[in-house]
Amino acid sequence: MPSDEAAALVASLDLAPHPEGGWFRRTWTAPARVMTANGERATASGILFLLDDGQEAAWHKVISDELWLWHGPGALEIHLGGDADAPVEDPSPTVVQGNWAGGADSSGTPASTSGEAIPLVQFLVPAGTWQRTFARGGVALATCIVSPEFSFEDWQLAQSGN
Template structure:
């Protein structure tokens, strides 16, 4: 990077500014933007095949990069489609599930990472309609998320940006 990096706006789904954040070198290299839930993302693929859902037509599946820098977390959110997380590293990522009720209830924590002997997994499935969030860590983690039927912000509910 040459010179200082300018902050960019993290926005709600509706476009309101949540906060100003400075992208990491990796976020810049991968062309990522701030996600409303926290972290950084970019859609990298959408299936050509289309499926009908209750909320309209969606690609059969979509794929994103999702980067979580050190100390950052994502807020509780729920998606109306299955979401498959694929770990790329370098550090582990703690993914907490929160049930399928009207509001999240802190539950199982799945650790995505490369240390299988310690119980880490390279993949994790968050079923449609299950609340989820990532917890902060000391390191940086890159994952990919496959959503099927494909992701749309119309199918996304954010519970809160600051959660206990």
């Protein structure tokens, strides 16, 4: 059951459940086309993606690059699991987007000239890399740009237990 804040955003942004967890809606598809190993795709596409506080998106990978653009208000903790047949578990986040004291560190959140942590608002997950995401410190909204275009034919969800 989503929190009141998440439910309100799901309704106002017209989001649908995503198979990996959370909610999404495609918002843009580039008009230009390109051939890929799996057929013709648009050169890029974008979605809104929402996770409720504490919610996780399951391990998955896409054959295209995916650029995460963080909107907040909660932080996104992104874990990368390599490019093998199954994700390699690492309990520490690869990167934290946004302000969350539990995960902000030099590898995930850059420092400003005054030395204070500033939010990392964009992060690239390379094509073919396992990833999973957690919302921390509140509901977390992001835009995900995939190039070439996202297609569920090009997406793989990890088997249960990974």
